[in-house]
Amino acid sequence: MISRRAILAGGVATPGLLSVARAATSPPSASELTAPPTVLGAALSPNGAQLAVLHVEHAGEGLKAYVLLQDVNKPKGQPTVVLIGDYDVQKIQWANDERLLIWVNIHKELDGTPTRLRFGDLYFDAPKQRILSMNLDGSESALLFGQEELLLREFDLATVVDTLPEDPNLILMQAWDGQKLRYMLYKVDVRTGAVAAFERGEPSTYGWFTQNGVPVVRFDSNRRGTVVSLFTRAPGAKDWTLYRKLRRDEMRRFSDLEIVGATTEPGILLASSQRENDDGHVLRRFDLNTLELGETVASRPERDIVDVFQDDRGKLLAAVVAEDRRDYVFFEPALKASFEQLSTVFKHDVNLTFVDVSLDHRRFVLHTSSPTDPGSYWFYDAAGFLSLLGQAYPWLNGRLAPMSILKLKARDGLDLTAYLTLPANATGPCPLIVYPHGGPELRDNYSFDVFTQAFAAKGWAVLQVNFRGSGGYGRAFADAGRKRWGVEMQNDIEDALATVLSSGKIDRNRIAICGASYGGYAALMGAVKTPDAYRAVVSIAGVTHLDDFIASVRREDGADAPSYQYWLKTIGDPVADKALLASSSPALRAREIRAPVLLIHGAADSVVPVEQSKTMSRALKAAGRSAKYVQMDWVGHRGWDRFTLTSILTQAADHIAKAFA
Structure with missing residues (x-):
């Protein structure tokens, strides 16, 4: 039996924020949906004795960052407030049982001038990323790398590669060496911030994977970041060996093989991989000595294993399965039982993520999310106690639109999954936005999505379809989309749309289609194939030719x-x-499009060239069709800041609203 209790007083939000959240019933604006969170993370010390929750309050341009610390063995005691101050904090983690690490972005130099990156003769404001280390009471704080004058000019000094559990006063970090023009690995003292060089990469190296504090996998990338050379080094070996070259997708994941964890056996790693006869991505042992993928550790029929959950000592507790909601294959019966209990408490309506675990596997920090909850942190004790630590976006409470999961069949009988979001309190047939995902070998799931909620806030329903070719459903489903762009993949979207229209919940005279990356392609191709279906089209960084x-x-x-x-x-x-x-290719069939088209593309896109949208814009104008092209300078394919994201959301919604009027 799980009971709830409050562990951190004030851990959900300040009273002022709670009152705003309760009073606000109107749908959120785009700026509210993209606003930064006020609870940025929670962490449990390795021994399970201390909880730390990172908060930040925004007051105009000022910030008030602080940590709430709680002795878990004294749940009725008042938490300790450790004030950090006017810092743009990002996340929190324990270095050891007595020392906290807090990631911060620094926006000003010591003389007060903004921190800036230089591109040729141009300068752009950009924060420097740093890690602050401190004791439980906030004393004896140290800025990691703080005494290294040659490195202080670098922007990223906040990448931890290994927390080195066997040496609690040291962590392993990587940083760019501007003199050697390559990344280096350093051992960093969390008490003083002092560093010692440990290993250097090649000019193309961008990261490492370690086992027992020793780098055993190295990642070297081409200029665009689309091809990665994976080098391995068995325990005790001196030289690196090229294992294979891998494609990296737009989410920076590898399509064929992903190293997801290390085992407690020297030289044995865990990899999410798909071999020729595999139904999908399974979890396998990977032997660094033989460079062979060995026995299957975890699998799920017609689903992909995408990650693992381990404790600080590397013990494997669960494998993560791609499902509508986050699911697991468990290796500890007690943890499986706890997950089932927790799922019941949350009415099987959330994605439940294990964030932190004590070494005795009795205490956990959990993160939950759903379409109507962008994220909440919880403390769970296997004795049956569950308590809320904080909500990341409390001002969105009760203001988000619910989602339902649809199971349907394509016209050729293939099983499909789609997600329908209806505006909160919808009373009649709603306008609809068809919103195909990118990739195309990605997938949508039952979760919070900024675009979906921004459209729902306008009173529009949103349809997301995991068409054939999507990831997460195994090899056969992904292969069914090969060379079927604009054909069966597009038919799947049309079939899902027909299913939703038959429900009577949608105003069939006001339907638009919008997507990014492959989704942008699908939006344009949908307007080509079924021109009478859509009143407006939005393609963001889409492929067109x-x-x-x-x-x-x-x-x-x-x-x-x-x-x-x-x-x-x-x-x-x-x-x-x-x-x-x-x-x-939509650009070669522009004359068949009837709806007005908005094209948005970042000039710095290294995944889909900006020329793709320029070509489409020229084709539409040559065909006499309504088209608007917006180019966003210095914007890439992903990782948009909140101001860029807000601008894209606003322009897309305005374009659609004009067509719906």
């Missing part, structure tokens, strides 16, 4: 690169599949 896109990948990465080979397999060969590529 398939032949040109494939040619750009070959030009940038090379004909033998796994990225180029992937797109040949996924989209089609420019020679053998010439007709298919032409018929599936």
